[in-house]
Amino acid sequence: MKKVFLLFAVATMSLSIYSCRETTEEKTEDAMESAGEDIEEAADETGDAIDNAADEVEQEVQEDDNM
Template sequence: MKKLSLLLLAAVFSLSIYSCRETTEEKTEDAIEDAADDMDDMEHDVEAAADNVGNEVKEEIDGTDGVNGDDDL
């Protein structure tokens, strides 16, 4: 009876650990969400850099960059 109880306890413990672990599907979904967040951040950074470069070029063309002969880029 003692062996049967220990066997049953071990089986229940194994199943509870197995059912609580994160599945591959959940890990993949988390990785995709993280990658999407990173892409949004990069898109924002690229847009800000493009705006900055555009403003610098406009200042150079207009001659309003405040520095004569030096390149602000």
């Protein structure tokens, strides 16, 4: 009886450890994906800001040339 109980306990612990490892792995993958998306969004916003600034500078130069 002790052997059966011990075998059951070891099997349960093994499954719980494997389950926790998989959950942690999934959370890590999700966090990395989210970080990648945040970086991509920030890069897009930065690119848009640079484009807008370049357009404003070009307009200022054209206005100065017309004076």
